[in-house]
Amino acid sequence: MKVAVDGAKCTGHARCQATAPEVFALDELGYAVPGEREIAAGAEAEARRGASACPERAITVWGD
Template identity: 50%
Template sequence: MKATVDPGRCQGHARCWDISPEVFDLDEEGHGTVLVAEVPAEHEEAALRAAQNCPERAITVA
């Protein structure tokens, strides 16, 4: 499973980082970034929850 953040859509609410800090981080401007190329199995549920909670729908997990 891979996670991506669309930087053009992210507004920096930091919900992804709050829900799944093992997968997401924040850049210097507070926008979401992905920490890992492949989401570890034990963090897949949290990564999906983070995507579902993104107000801008900037996160894709597939």
């Protein structure tokens, strides 16, 4: 499973990191670190919750 954070959509709500701290990190300005990466085994549900928590829909989760 993979996750991607669209840096153009992120406005720094930080709900992703609060909901899924093992998956999402914030940069020094409080924005989610952008880009695509693989999700560690066992963290899939957390990743989905974090993505759902983003009011800007800046996060995409896909694959298995």
